[in-house]
Amino acid sequence: MMNFKLISSSLVALCVFFMAPASAAVKIGMVTTLTTKAGYLGEDIRDGFNLAIEQGGGKLGGIEVELMVEDDGRKPGKGREIAERYIKSDKVKIMTGIVFSNVAMAVVPKVVKDDVFYISPNAGPSALAGKRCHQNYFNAAWQNDNLHEVMGKYVSDAGFKSAYILAPNYPAGKDALAGFKRFYTGNIAGEVYTKLGQSDYAAELANLRAAKPDAVFFFLPGGMGINFLKQYAQAGLNDSIPVFGPAFSFDARLLKAVGDAAVGVINGSQWNHDLDNPANQTFVAAFQQKYGRMPTLYASQGYDTANLIGSALQATGGKPENMTAFRAALQKAEFDSVRGNFRFGNNHHPVQDIYVREVVKDASGIYNKTVQKVFTNHADAYAAECKL
Amino acid sequence: MLLFIEQVLNGLQLGFMLFLLSAGLTLVFGVMNLINLAHGSFYMVGAYVAATVMLATGSFTLALLLALLSAALCGLLVEIIVLRHLYQRDHLDQVLATFGLILFFNETTRMIWGRQPLFMDVPEAFAGSVEILPGVPYPLYRLLIIGIGLLVAGGLYLLISHTRLGMRIRAGASNRSMVAALGVNIRWLYSLVFALGALLAGFAGVMAAPVFAVESGMGESILILTFVVIVIGGIGSVKGALLGALLVGLVDTLGRAFLPDLLQWLFATPTANSIAASLASMAIYLLMAVILAFKPRGLFPA
Numbered sequence: 168m169m170n171f172k173l174i175s176s177s178l179v180a181l182c183v184f185f186m187a188p189a190s191a192a193v194k195i196g197m198v199t200t201l202t203t204k205a206g207y208l209g210e211d212i213r214d215g216f217n218l219a220i221e222q223g224g225g226k227l228g229g230i231e232v233e234l235m236v237e238d239d240g241r242k243p244g245k246g247r248e249i250a251e252r253y254i255k256s257d258k259v260k261i262m263t264g265i266v267f268s269n270v271a272m273a274v275v276p277k278v279v280k281d282d283v284f285y286i287s288p289n290a291g292p293s294a295l296a297g298k299r300c301h302q303n304y305f306n307a308a309w310q311n312d313n314l315h316e317v318m319g320k321y322v323s324d325a326g327f328k329s330a331y332i333l334a335p336n337y338p339a340g341k342d343a344l345a346g347f348k349r350f351y352t353g354n355i356a357g358e359v360y361t362k363l364g365q366s367d368y369a370a371e372l373a374n375l376r377a378a379k380p381d382a383v384f385f386f387l388p389g390g391m392g393i394n395f396l397k398q399y400a401q402a403g404l405n406d407s408i409p410v411f412g413p414a415f416s417f418d419a420r421l422l423k424a425v426g427d428a429a430v431g432v433i434n435g436s437q438w439n440h441d442l443d444n445p446a447n448q449t450f451v452a453a454f455q456q457k458y459g460r461m462p463t464l465y466a467s468q469g470y471d472t473a474n475l476i477g478s479a480l481q482a483t484g485g486k487p488e489n490m491t492a493f494r495a496a497l498q499k500a501e502f503d504s505v506r507g508n509f510r511f512g513n514n515h516h517p518v519q520d521i522y523v524r525e526v527v528k529d530a531s532g533i534y535n536k537t538v539q540k541v542f543t544n545h546a547d548a549y550a551a552e553c554k555l
Numbered sequence: 556m557l558l559f560i561e562q563v564l565n566g567l568q569l570g571f572m573l574f575l576l577s578a579g580l581t582l583v584f585g586v587m588n589l590i591n592l593a594h595g596s597f598y599m600v601g602a603y604v605a606a607t608v609m610l611a612t613g614s615f616t617l618a619l620l621l622a623l624l625s626a627a628l629c630g631l632l633v634e635i636i637v638l639r640h641l642y643q644r645d646h647l648d649q650v651l652a653t654f655g656l657i658l659f660f661n662e663t664t665r666m667i668w669g670r671q672p673l674f675m676d677v678p679e680a681f682a683g684s685v686e687i688l689p690g691v692p693y694p695l696y697r698l699l700i701i702g703i704g705l706l707v708a709g710g711l712y713l714l715i716s717h718t719r720l721g722m723r724i725r726a727g728a729s730n731r732s733m734v735a736a737l738g739v740n741i742r743w744l745y746s747l748v749f750a751l752g753a754l755l756a757g758f759a760g761v762m763a764a765p766v767f768a769v770e771s772g773m774g775e776s777i778l779i780l781t782f783v784v785i786v787i788g789g790i791g792s793v794k795g796a797l798l799g800a801l802l803v804g805l806v807d808t809l810g811r812a813f814l815p816d817l818l819q820w821l822f823a824t825p826t827a828n829s830i831a832a833s834l835a836s837m838a839i840y841l842l843m844a845v846i847l848a849f850k851p852r853g854l855f856p857a
Binding site: 204336360370 | 558561562565566568569572665670671672673674676677682683684692694696697763765766767768769770771772773776777807808809811812815824825828829832833835836
């Protein structure tokens with residue numbers, strides 16, 4: 168019996184060994200968040216990425232690729248574990264996917280030191296853009312502060328003399344308000360840090376009403392933003408004090424959950440579905456056709472990341488091992504971004520245009536309409552600290 | 556002064572919302588000696604069903620009824636299938652099993668409704684705000700929550716102190732084997748109490764759906780507060796849950812509202828802001844620590 172088992176299992180092993188296709192596909196490891204409340208962010212990044220692969224017929228830049236996707240559950244430790252497995256057992260040379268900055272900070276510095284390229288489709292913590300920037304790290308989305316900076320600039324330019332600003336009490340929240348204040352020239356009527364994951368904002372809203380600001384800026388990602396906007400409208404405040412925020416609380420999926428409470432809100436984004444360039448029109452139509460929903464900015468970032476990787480694969484003939492050439496090809500960013508204008512700065516972060524959009528409602532539903540371009544060729548505030 | 560009144564109202568409203576959740580939890584804890592971490596899942600079920608029905612039919616009454624029914628039904632099923640087997644086990648096993656239920660319910664809602672949060676609007680009749688005092692407009696829906704909280708508190712008081720069922724519940728809480736020996740079907744009583752707890756949680760979910768984000772995992776963020784409430788109030792005491800909920804609601808709201816201003820007398824603005832934010836999120840835990848220091852078994856030990 169023992170012998171039979173041994174023989175049969177070795178037979179199976181042999182079969183597997185010989186039958187495994189001698190695949191030349193370039194492996195890409197994606198660590199992203201697919202569970203927890205924030206799971207839809209990773210889902211959209213993955214779907215956008217996959218769309219680009221599908222459009223190439225299983226190839227990116229004419230090179231066959233194999234995308235491996237794993238869920239980090241929003242936990243830094245788990246992200247690190249997956250990354251190590253990708254590097255050690257799968258011998259991955261290209262990684263991407265992380266949604267949250269705290270996960271990125273735990274994974275990216277380690278990965279890039281191991282001579283693996285990491286291309287971020289979302290998280291852009293300031294540390295990785297400044298002093299701790301790395302030659303193998305690229306960010307294809309934005310530096311975290313960018314979408315807050317654009318609102319600071321817009322709210323000042325639109326002539327709002329005082330602003331009441333809110334964010335959750337954690338590093339990204341503080342960075343957000345710092346980003347807003349970097350470009351806001353008016354008076355800060357109140358600066359409030361709320362509890363992370365808070366659902367009830369009645370106390371903050373009452374104080375806000377009493378402070379009588381001209382404008383409100385908030386950064387409350389995910390469900391917190393839904394809570395805030397609903398309660399803001401229910402308190403009757405959106406008739407008297409206009410509210411502004413980064414795109415994170417106004418993507419196509421969240422808007423459905425917020426409903427009318429979001430209509431009229433101006434929000435900052437590097438992308439919108441109505442940006443007028445051929446790459447974007449193709450992307451939006453193909454995404455809707457494949458998945459039956461509007462793409463979010465996260466999907467656009469996943470798609471751009473895939474095409475960016477594709478451009479470098481094409482330039483190097485599918486050889487990320489050839490690191491100097493691959494890096495140089497990434498830095499050139501020779502792909503058709505759905506954002507139109509896109510290039511990398513010295514710290515491997517985007518230099519791009521940033522827009523403001525308005526949430527509008529008509530017969531087709533609630534969606535974002537691009538209002539105007541606020542920043543042209545905008546780089547982040549940390550580039551100077553990076554010695555690349 | 557007007558702001559203070561408004562903030563007190565906000566605190567009461569949060570308190571009553573917490574009361575709806577903690578009343579059921581404390582009953583289950585007190586009567587059945589069962590730690591149920593999955594209580595927040597019934598809250599989520601209530602909210603999801605209400606949002607779905609409201610979207611499909613537009614009727615808040617129907618949404619409320621169906622949501623209550625499904626939350627109670629979920630509770631009943633969970634009790635019969637899972638928890639019934641755990642009464643004799645220690646609390647750690649119960650924590651493990653009910654934590655598993657949280658994951659089960661969260662993933663199930665994701666499978667049924669997807670990852671996208673649902674939308675539910677305030678029912679037409681309660682939209683808008685009223686001026687409770689000149690210059691203080693207050694959302695009508697939040698007043699409704701306070702009213703409903705009061706009604707439920709009254710109803711539970713009548714049920715527990717003045718009905719035969721309530722008598723059995725109280726008896727079950729103090730000595731379950733004696734109650735069983737006297738011929739009360741304790742199994743049936745437990746199932747009923749558990750379903751009642753789930754129904755109340757579902758009720759809280761329906762009331763919360765128009766105000767909060769209806770999303771998978773929404774139960775956990777409020778569950779911790781609920782546990783704080785029942786620990787402060789005294790485990791098993793509905794009266795304690797009411798008082799505890801109002802205390803937690805008021806301390807949390809007033810802390811968030813006024814700590815930054817108070818601290819500005821002491822520190823420069825940026826320091827005051829960041830200390831206030833940390834202190835405000837700690838306030839209820841400080842409250843709990845202080846109360847437990849003087850009353851280790853809560854305000855109204857059962």
